[in-house]
Amino acid sequence: MAYVAGTPPKPPDKAKKSFFDMHRHGFVRVATAVPRVALCDPRENAARIETLYKEACAQQSAVCCFPELCVSGYALDDLLQQDALQDECLEALASLKRAAKDCLLLVGAPLRFDGRLFNCAIALQAGRCLGIIPKSYLPNFREFYEARQFAPARLRVSSEVSFLGETVPFTPDLIFRCAEQSSLCIGCEVCQDVWVPAPPSCAQCWRGATVVCNLSASNITIGKAAYRSQLVQSMAAKNYCCYAYCSAGQGESTNDVAWDGQSIIYECGDFLAQSPRFAEDATITYADVDLDRIEQDRSRDATWSQNAADYADVVRKVRVVEFSRQSAQTPLQYRVVAKRPYVPAAKDELDQRCYECYNIQVSGLVQRMRSSGLKKLVIGVSGGLDSTHALLVCVQALDKLKLPRSNCLAYTMPGFATGEATKSYATELMRRLGVTAHELDIRPSCEVMLRDLGHPYAKGEPVYDVTFENVQAGERTNHLFRLANHQNAFVVGTGDLSELALGWCTYGVGDHMSHYGVNASVPKSLIQCVIQWVIDSDFVGPEANDVLSKILSVEISPELIPGAEIQSTEATLGPYDLHDFQLYQTTRRGFAPAKSAFLAMHAFREATPSSNVLEDRAFGLVEILKHQRTFLRRFFLTSQFKRTCVPNAPKVGDGGSLSPRGDWRAPSDSSWAPWERAWARCVAWARDTCDDADVRRGLGALAGA
Incomplete structure (x- = not known):
């Protein structure tokens, strides 16, 4: 709610004012x-x-x-x-x-x-x-x-x-x-x-x-x-x-x-x-x-x-x-709350959104190439969503400049946990798009680094800690920047808005640092839709479209830790749908945790058929609040220092960008205590005014965790 200036908000009277009242x-x-x-x-x-x-x-x-x-x-x-x-x-x-x-x-x-x-x-x-x-x-x-x-x-x-x-x-x-x-x-x-x-x-x-x-x-x-x-x-x-x-x-x-x-x-x-x-x-x-x-x-x-x-x-x-007006408890009934604020539900609106997103990215890269005087691009291609989308932007930019696609120097750089499927998708996509494709195995240089660090892995011990992961990410970036020097080119960044919000990027490496980041203000959900739109528009031909469709079906993973099971990003972070929703309510709207959770509860209460490539999922209030805390902690406490020094990237949508030169400016060392306390009050408020015993128990467990 809003309050008269100078009057602090009163805590909700839980006996009368329900969390579930609009x-x-x-x-x-x-x-x-x-x-x-x-x-x-x-x-x-x-x-x-x-x-x-x-x-x-x-x-x-x-x-x-x-x-x-x-x-x-x-x-x-x-x-x-x-x-x-x-x-x-x-x-x-x-x-x-x-x-x-x-x-x-x-x-x-x-x-x-x-x-x-x-x-x-x-x-x-x-x-x-x-x-x-x-x-x-x-x-x-x-x-x-x-x-x-x-x-x-x-x-x-x-x-x-x-x-x-x-x-x-x-x-x-x-x-x-x-x-x-x-x-x-x-x-x-x-x-x-x-x-x-x-x-x-x-x-x-x-x-x-x-x-x-x-x-x-x-x-x-x-x-x-x-x-x-x-x-x-x-x-x-x-x-x-x-x-x-x-x-x-x-x-x-x-x-x-x-x-x-x-x-x-x-x-x-x-x-x-x-x-x-x-x-x-x-x-x-x-x-x-x-x-x-x-x-x-x-x-x-x-x-x-x-x-x-x-x-x-x-x-x-x-x-x-x-x-004076006294209102009775009322559910939110006459309002559609979009599950994906960055992705329109109507197909014609989504097509227009994808068209504008793609062309903003392409035109931004075209202008950067013109202003720099460089005619070649260097990009790392993993076979995942972000690098695939960035590669499509690179190809389109070269086409607009009437430069050969071979001027895109694309590298797949397998590490200790690179899957055969994603590696083959990366290799095949590069071939079918007509870019200059290379495979550069980073494992030997990573082993040298791990040995220099005295890491247990270098002694044969299966220790897969953050150092093990970041050595791989760092080696990839080191190679890309030096390749750009060597080839008189510049590095195109692939990291997206969702990852930047959560700090799910290694400081100073490829998903964080580049000469120009084309995806930095595009959320994960919209990237998937733009790739599907590229397929539907048949910009790159049926052979490349076939590979793009396979990439869209792959589990989102950093592929840094070896093992029989795929390293799932969402299993670690939580669902991107909920994080993108919270990101929009936080940065575009400025809403407190209780308001954002209330909206999410209505947006995700049921799974409905979707007109786009995204899987439509439902989440209950307990799950929403659990992942909301993850987002708030990562966004306000642990990640701002990464956003303070991001490279240039074009602002794409209404959700804005997290560039310190653009929509989001914040100190790197501020406290997240107000959001932590607001989240705790929200959980207690919902628990104390909820009629569902199972939900109450789940909220009680959250409050005590």
């Missing part, structure tokens, strides 16, 4: 409801609105937004000026005010103040009116003629009015903040207000609004729905907010226009939910909104607050009205 992790539920309008019948509309609102309340929604002028109907023209309609609108609003519960209700109605009729959004909550937001910008072109009936907000006489027995704020400069959760702050604007270059919601967001609702009666024409979506997405992205747009549907007059009842909800530019369009019956759409993510994104983008400073006078005019 509200405890900074989520709120937002609802948009589109009733079937009874045109010019406020009493009937109030009944229909109340029915939908009660459903939203039962779903623990924090706010429920209805369309513009939904109490009366929008397409009424001059009937809006009739006293009989005005009187019934007030009666309907009084009824809705009495029905209003903890969930903030936003409804639209025509209201007359000081001899002027305004198109208004009315905020009702807990039996009172929190405020009235008049529409600022009245469309009066093409099919719209609102200026005939309404006055714009700037023509109001006062910023407070008497309404249903209360004195309430009456201004578009108004937001509603929850006293129990300060990050829940709701802004509101009416239809056309969002279509202008500088909408009122910009100032509302700068003043603190994290959720903006738009009450709309936008008629539908061909192509307009897509434009609305783009507009809402843009507003949510540039204001770092949730933007919930709710438009009028069936029941409105079709004298000259038609209606589709489109509701759309975006969060910081990401799609959350949309209603069915042209529905005959009423619809209600829910989305679970991440307020922590909104506040994190805002605090990271300094230009957002700098822009607010340029409009300080406008922002200061925004009035904050507090309301």
